[in-house]
Amino acid sequence: MAMVGLQRAGKRYGDVVALHEVDLSVEEGEFVTLLGPSGSGKTTMLNLIAGMIAPTTGQIFIAGKDATNTPPNKRGLGMVFQNYALMPHMTIFENVAFPLRVRKTPEEEIKKKVAHVLNLVHLPQVANRKPRELSGGQQQRVALARCIVYNPTIILMDEPLGALDKKLREQMQLELKRIHTELKITMLYVTHDQEEALTMSDRIVLLNDGRIEQMGPPEEMYFKPRSVFAADFLGSSNIWDATIESDGGATIKSGDKVKIKSEAFAKPGAKAKIMVRPENINVIRQGDDESRFENRVSGKAIDTLILGGVIKHYVQLANDTVIISQELTRSGRRSLTPGQDVRLAWRPDDTLPLPATGKMEG
Amino acid sequence: MLERRAQRLAIMFVAPATIFMLAVFLIPLWKVVSQSFTTMDGHFTWAGYAELKTSILFAKVMWNTIEISLMATVVTLLFAYPLAYYLAKQPPRRRAYLMVFVLLPFWTSVLVKSFAFMVVLGENGFINQGLRAIIGGDLPIKLLFNRTGVMIGMTHYFIPFMVFPILTSLLAQSPDLPKAAQLMGSGAMRIFFKITLPLSMPGVMAGSLLTFILSLGFFITPSLMGGRKDMMMANLVDFYMRETLNWPVAAAIACLLLLLSLAFIGLLTRIPGGKSVLGEAG
Numbered sequence: 001m002a003m004v005g006l007q008r009a010g011k012r013y014g015d016v017v018a019l020h021e022v023d024l025s026v027e028e029g030e031f032v033t034l035l036g037p038s039g040s041g042k043t044t045m046l047n048l049i050a051g052m053i054a055p056t057t058g059q060i061f062i063a064g065k066d067a068t069n070t071p072p073n074k075r076g077l078g079m080v081f082q083n084y085a086l087m088p089h090m091t092i093f094e095n096v097a098f099p100l101r102v103r104k105t106p107e108e109e110i111k112k113k114v115a116h117v118l119n120l121v122h123l124p125q126v127a128n129r130k131p132r133e134l135s136g137g138q139q140q141r142v143a144l145a146r147c148i149v150y151n152p153t154i155i156l157m158d159e160p161l162g163a164l165d166k167k168l169r170e171q172m173q174l175e176l177k178r179i180h181t182e183l184k185i186t187m188l189y190v191t192h193d194q195e196e197a198l199t200m201s202d203r204i205v206l207l208n209d210g211r212i213e214q215m216g217p218p219e220e221m222y223f224k225p226r227s228v229f230a231a232d233f234l235g236s237s238n239i240w241d242a243t244i245e246s247d248g249g250a251t252i253k254s255g256d257k258v259k260i261k262s263e264a265f266a267k268p269g270a271k272a273k274i275m276v277r278p279e280n281i282n283v284i285r286q287g288d289d290e291s292r293f294e295n296r297v298s299g300k301a302i303d304t305l306i307l308g309g310v311i312k313h314y315v316q317l318a319n320d321t322v323i324i325s326q327e328l329t330r331s332g333r334r335s336l337t338p339g340q341d342v343r344l345a346w347r348p349d350d351t352l353p354l355p356a357t358g359k360m361e362g
Numbered sequence: 363m364l365e366r367r368a369q370r371l372a373i374m375f376v377a378p379a380t381i382f383m384l385a386v387f388l389i390p391l392w393k394v395v396s397q398s399f400t401t402m403d404g405h406f407t408w409a410g411y412a413e414l415k416t417s418i419l420f421a422k423v424m425w426n427t428i429e430i431s432l433m434a435t436v437v438t439l440l441f442a443y444p445l446a447y448y449l450a451k452q453p454p455r456r457r458a459y460l461m462v463f464v465l466l467p468f469w470t471s472v473l474v475k476s477f478a479f480m481v482v483l484g485e486n487g488f489i490n491q492g493l494r495a496i497i498g499g500d501l502p503i504k505l506l507f508n509r510t511g512v513m514i515g516m517t518h519y520f521i522p523f524m525v526f527p528i529l530t531s532l533l534a535q536s537p538d539l540p541k542a543a544q545l546m547g548s549g550a551m552r553i554f555f556k557i558t559l560p561l562s563m564p565g566v567m568a569g570s571l572l573t574f575i576l577s578l579g580f581f582i583t584p585s586l587m588g589g590r591k592d593m594m595m596a597n598l599v600d601f602y603m604r605e606t607l608n609w610p611v612a613a614a615i616a617c618l619l620l621l622l623s624l625a626f627i628g629l630l631t632r633i634p635g636g637k638s639v640l641g642e643a644g
Contacts, residue, residue: 050545072544085542089560098556099546150546 001064003028003154003186004049009058011044018044020210021057026154029184031177033197036207037233042190045207046156049188051075063153078147078155082162084139086131092118092142093127099150117145120179137168144179154186161196173199194234198222206230213359225352227359231275238281238323242274242353250274250353254317258295259348265360266353273354278326280350283313283336284343293345299323301336311335315342391620398613410610420598420615427594430509430584431577434516435570441517442524442569447558449525450532464522472519476586479515480506483587511587516577523576524569531565532558564634571630575623595619 002025010021019041026032034042047053048060051072059068062075086095096114105113118124121141131139140160147155160176161169177200180187191197197204198218205215206229214221214230225231228239242250246268249259258274266272284290302314302322306329313325313336325344327333336342354360401407414420445464449457467475482488483505490502505511535558543553581596593601595615602612630636 052541072541073547073549075545076547077545079542079545081538081542083536083538085536085538087539087543087557087561089557098543098548102547102552146546156545 001028002026002061003030003063004188005061006045006048007059007061009045009048009055009060011041011048011053012056017210019048022212024205024212024215026186026188028186031180031187031189031200031202033189033191033201033204034207035191035194035197035204035233036213037192039209040207041210042192042207043158044210046158046188046190049154050077050079050156076153078150078152080140080143080147080155080157080160082159084131084136084143084163086139086143086146088131091128091130092123092134095131095142096146096149099146103150113149117149118142120148120182121145121175136164137172140164140172141175144176148179148183148185154188157187157189159191160189162191169196176200198234204234206233208233225275225354228273228275228354228356230359231352231354236278236324236326238276238278239354240274240321241356242272244268244270244272244353250351252321254297254299254319254321256297256317258297258351260351260353261349263353263360265355271356273356275352275354276346276350278312278324279310281323281325281344281346283325283327284345290343290345292347294348295351296343296345297323298341298343301338301340301342303338304335306335313342315344394613394616397609398617399610401610407610410608410614413611414614414618423593423595423598426592427578430512430516430580430592430594431574433509434513434520434577435573437513437517438520438524438573439566439570442521443528443566445521446525446528446532446565449529464525467518467522472515472582473586475518476515476582479511479518479587483511483514506587507589509588509592511589512584512592515583515587516580519583520573520576523572527569527572528562528565531562531568535561564636567633568630568636571626571633571636575626575630578623578626579619 004024004026006022006024008021008023009019010017011019022041022045024032024045034045036042044053048055049062051067051070055068059066061067062070062077067075086092087098090098093114096117097110100110100113114127115124118127121144123138123141123145126134126138126142131142134142143160144155161172164172173196176187179185180200189197189200198221201218203215203217204221206213206221208229214226216224221230222234225234231237231239240252240254242252244250244260244266245257248262248266248268249257250266250272251257252274260266260274282288282293284296290296297317299315299317302316304314305312309329311327311329311333313327315323315325315336317323323344398410399406399408401409449460449464452460470478480487484490485502485504485506487505489505493503505514539557539561540553543557548556578594579596580594581600584592584594585597585600596619599612599615599619602608602615
């Protein structure tokens, strides 16, 4: 059953459209991420579901019922905020007990439930402390416990890891994923961080300019973007202007001819964009057999960047076209010397045609 | 060398104000303290304090002062809290604009305002004339020369002092807290009494103490708008100074009043939020 549904729900402020009419349905136990740059409408969508703002058009369903006019405190939702929103004057126990007290749960049961959820987030020892005595990561785990404890229909998360440093953020991502899998809670997660979205989600909803650009599981979003925006926003990518040829191949901006994956829209003569992920582009070194890659180009090295585990090569092709190749870092693997001739190769299957503007249908 | 220079510079900055305060405040204050231990012909004496110890008038006025101050504090709080709450909910620009109205009482002297109140509240004042016109008859409500008059005058003056500390502690609260509570199912009453109010207590305490301290030394309002029973400590000082010409007693009362105020100011520095009122950040 859909735990949360939006039906042609939209929001406008005067002449400004914050969210065009969108449809979305989050199934029970699903982890859905709303991903997009700031101003793309993801927070508006979250606030519509939470009931903090009313939609200008359309309806909102929660647990199968029309909740468009239900006040926030009657929606039975949980929410985790970026700044934790723990009550500073209450102990951790009182914070987690708060939603239970609202529900008039017997004191005995409150004690049991609070202890249980604090265990679940690995913080059984902090019950008597105040929020300010805890680290950011701990506070966010308490905030999550405070949601889990009353078993809401869905937990909304508004960039919950945004205030944490990188290491802690990665740790919390795994923690969130673990709790989600263990408890099968329905979660709607808002972020502008594509890596976070790819790591945790069952499904990503990519928003752009108040519209849903594309939605699907992370692999599909990453490997089958349907627009230049999607290809560009998730992961890094080489995107070139190109013309589709009569034999089904394409000529890219540098003048090189490449074979591409076939797509219905890519008719001969059509203007298109061609996208290849940097990790699919191989640097051909002496002794490498390049014949297994059907697409091959030559260029001059511009620069090489070592980013820890991966290494990025920037190579200049004709006509001001730059191509980025990404490899895993290996000791002994030599950097490219700026100016040296480089041969790059990749497979047609990794060469995706995209519409020059807008997105592919279907 | 550099530190020395910085020190000299600092002295230059504070010296003018220090000298001024010495001349017009600290030296006269010292005179008052020494006066309280000196007879009219210049000998040391405890008599001023000794007389107060047994004076029924002083005990009564002392009690009066504390009672009026407490009443004024409570009444001010009742008016100021909703006002601060409303201001805290406004968008910043509108709040700044409304704040001007809260500050209006500061722009006129207490004396002028007291006379204005007499015109408005008197037996033939604005309010009573209006009531007569509506209800008819000849039964003026007594709004002057009694406790009611004192309360109206004092509360009016204190509201800004109470509004600002409370507003500060309300604005310091994250707007996500009531939002979070609401999503957890909490109604408006619970949000106010369990979250907003407890978190604003430092502001309430600071504002209340400040109001209480200020009202301890009030003079003009009780003497112009109060009755015979509304005499406060400052009025008693005036009485001994000018009516009975007993300066040692007058000075002794002034000193006790000062000590009382200092004690409460000391308390103010010890409560959370109290220091903001005294000009310290955080």
